[in-house]
Amino acid sequence: MTTPVFKEGEQASPKPADHEARPHADRVPGRDQTRLEPTERGWLQPVRFGLVGVAAAWVVPVATHQVGLDVLLPVLVWVGTASLLRAGRTLIDRLVIAFAVLSGVVSLASLLFSVWPWGLEPVPVAGTALTTLVLVAVVTGRRPRLPARIDPSDVVLAGVSALAAVLLLRPLASGPTSALKVLALGEDAARHFGIYDNIYRNGGLLAFHQSEMAVPLQAGFATYPQGAHVTFALINNFVHSSSSYGTSLTHLHNFALLYALSLALSIACVMWAARWVGGQRLRGWLFLPVAAIVTGFLFFGDGIPIFTHGFVSEVAVFGPFALLIAMLSRPLSDPREQIVTAAALLCTVSMTYYLFLLSTSVAVVIWAIGYRRQLLRHWRWALGAILVGGPVALFAPLVNLRQASSVEQLTREGGVEPMNGLLLTGLLAAVLAGLVGRRTARRSPAWRMMLVWVATNVAYAAALFVATIGHPTRYYYEKSLHELLLVLLVGAGATVLLAQEAIRVPKRRGRRWLAGLAPSAIAAVVLLVGAIFFAGPTAANTGFRHPPNGRSWGESYVRDLNNFADPANAIVTTYNRAPDSDGYVTVLYVNGRYDAMTSYNGTLWLSVLYNNHGRAWRVTLWLLPTPTKSQAELEQFIRDSPHPVRFVTNAPLVSQAVERVRQTDPGIRVEVVPITYP
Structure with missing residues (x-):
């Protein structure tokens, strides 16, 4: 007789203290958390609380806006959401779960922001969010409350995330310039910035x-999944207390900073997810x-080449x-909060990067079958989640249906750094050993569900x-390996628990805390040192994008060894000399170091900075596969261009071609701007 993927209350071992296999690791003994707290006696107190709360929900954003401190409002909404939830044993747990809920709320709200008259203005957005929290508190009878508990693993998680x-x-x-030194050669980053900048300008989804x-x-890019971009634009408005500031270069710099923070946040979420799946046994120094x-x-x-290649939506998801x-492997204690x-989270994944839904949908169906009793018991919540979340989850694939429905899209080519197959294979073998080789893992609903995730993504x-x-x-095969890597990292706790069982640390009275810290710290140091020396590309020094001298990607990034200052300086210098396109399509055409990528990527970046990429993208293709053109090719390009052309160049051949064209067509609009390039 087969056992469902997980079953309410199932345990992995007869020891009641072992919470590893319990599906609800955040449940506090002796308290029924599946019931909402009772409302205050009488009807007057909730009404009074609601009126005062709604008034404060609008007074606070107006006040912070007046003093330029709107950056406090997202934190207030985040903490307020966490205070109305009840899942999670520690403060970090509660905040992460609140982030998960808010990510979906932003996906839903972005549709509202795109059609109401205020766009992404901080005051109406924050006022609406805080009002919603007050109404939730009144309807449910819950009052703000946060857990005070802090686990040693919380300190590790917060510290590592901050350092990252x-x-x-x-x-x-x-x-x-410093931002472009890192991102200039990631052409996808330029297109993502163009989407972000236009969401910022228009105040909503570009669809x-x-x-x-x-x-x-x-x-086609106006319908690209924009969950990350609208979130970046929204946060940017709160930081600057405005939806109008600076130049395109300023917007680019802020976009790069938000992009980097999104990778740090993703690292934090993956660490937390691995701990959550591991249960109580990973809540300590074993983390x-x-x-x-x-x-x-x-x-x-x-992770670093994914970041520097400019895969913004993928990093954010x-x-x-x-x-x-x-949370599908180890559900929350309250089924309603779980639903x-x-x-x-499904809405967030879809609105941000719905490619990950292709394999995820299989795991979600298996989870729903295993969780069917809770879904049926709370069918109103499940139905509400389908009616509200379903359209949001379908929005991005439907508006992008031409690309989403194309099977050929999955076989398209593109610039991507191949994964380190040796390390990925080793991680897969280690996680499978932990999931299959331990009896408690085989009996645990959480670890069995993790095995489903691994098998689905391998397939x-x-x-x-x-x-x-x-x-x-x-x-897209490499993108599927990125997804598999995330699944394996979330399941990495199974490997650590297997190693911990194989190497038992003797427990001595009075030294249990130290006995747990020392071997875990030694193992962590060994793993990090190994990553520094062996986590680089499999074929070192085979491309100018690779870390020098066989270094790891992360070490090269921190030491700024793999930056591209020449292309970045050329792009910024060009923009500063002519901050307005004046109707021209600007072509950065240089001879020198990195000339091929500077001309192609530089022209691409300038088109998004000038906000005319819709006109200029064909020019970037003309520069491929090499920017070195004959005088005849340059003359033909100038004559055939449907738009006026401005060459920014250090090549005398361009000036000669322009003069030849002007002799036969004196009225043609073409400019040559000289530039110094190494």
């Missing part, structure tokens, strides 16, 4: 402004090796996707591998 944020921000922090996007964006594994792969290993894996949180990657045979880059 600092290290990721450091190479980008000084200004637009509602498609007719206005013909000039700013290349066709140290897990944090080291996650950080080793996502910071020192393949890593965190919500990891949280979805964790709401799972629906919110998905294998299918794309077969589908992309004969394609040189296997773009």
Whole structure:
């Protein structure tokens, strides 16, 4: 007789103290958390609370806006949401679960922001959010309450996340040039910035402004999934207490900083997800090796090339996707909160990067079958989640239906750094050993569900591998390996627990705390040192994008060894000399170091800075496969261009071609701006 994926109250061992296999690790003994707290006696007190709360929900945003401190409002909404939830044993747990709920709320609210008259203005957005929290408190009878408990693993999680944020921000922090030194050669980053900048300019999702996007964006990008971009724009408005500030270079710098923070947040979410799935046994110093594994792969290993290649939506979805894996593997104690949180995360994944839904949908169906009793018991909540979350989750694939429905899209080529297959294979073997080799894992509903996630994503990657045979880059196959990596990192706790069982640490009275810290700390240090030396590309020094001297990706990033200052300086210098396109299509055409990528990527970046990428994207294609053109090719390009052309160049050949064209067509609009380039 088969056992369902997980069953309410099932335990992995007869020891009641072992919470590893309990599906609700956040349940507090002796308290029924599945019941909402009773409302205050009488009807007057809730009404009074509601009126005062709604008034404060609007007074506070108006006040912070007047003094330029709107940046406090997202924190207030986040903490307020956490205070009305009841799942989670520690403060970090509660805050992470609140983030998961809010991510889905932003996905839903972005549709509202796109059609109401205030766009992403801080005051109406925050006022509406705080009012919603007050109404939820009145209807449910819950009052703000946060757990005070802090676990040693919370300190590790917060510390590692903060350190990752600092290290990721450091190479980008000084200004637009420093940001472009890291991102200039990631052409996807340029297109993502164009989407973000136009969401900022229009105050909502670009699917509602498609007719206005013909000039700013290349066709098709107005309907690209924009969950990350609208979130960045919203946070940016709160930080600056305004929806109008600065130049395009200022917007670019802020976008780069938010992008780096999104990777740090994703690292934090993956670490938390691994701990949540591991249950009580990972809530302590045993979490140290897990944090080291996650950080080793996502910071020192393949996470950095994903970041520098400019895969903005993918980096932003890593965190919500990891949280979805964790909460479907080990559900929250309150089924209603579980249903709401799972629906919110599904909406976030879809609105941010719906490619991850292809394999996720299989795991979600299996989870729903195993969780069917709770779903049926709380059918009103399940129905509400479907009626509200369903349209939100379908929005991005439907508005992008031409691309989403194309099977050929999954076999398209593109620039992507191949994963370190050796490390990924080793991690897969280690996680499978932990999931299959331990009796408690085989009996645990949470670990069995993790095995479902691993099997589903291995099958998905294998299918794309077969589908992309004969394609040189296997773009989406590599993306499927990124997804598999996240699943394995969330399940990394199984490997650590297997090693802990194999190497028993003797417990001595009075030294139990130290006995747990020392071996975990040693293992974490060994793993991180190994990542620094071995988490780089499999074939070192085979490309100018690779870390020098066989270093890891993360070390090269922190030491700023793999930056591209020449292209970045050329882009910023060009923009500063001519901050307005004046109707021209600008072509950065240089001879010198990195000339091929500078001309192509530089022209691309300038088009999004000038907000005319819809006109200029064909010019970037003309520069490929090499920017070195003959005089005849240059003359033909100038004559055939449907738009006036401005060349920014250090090549005398361009000036000669322009003069030849002017002799035969004196009225043609073409300019040559000289530039110094190494």
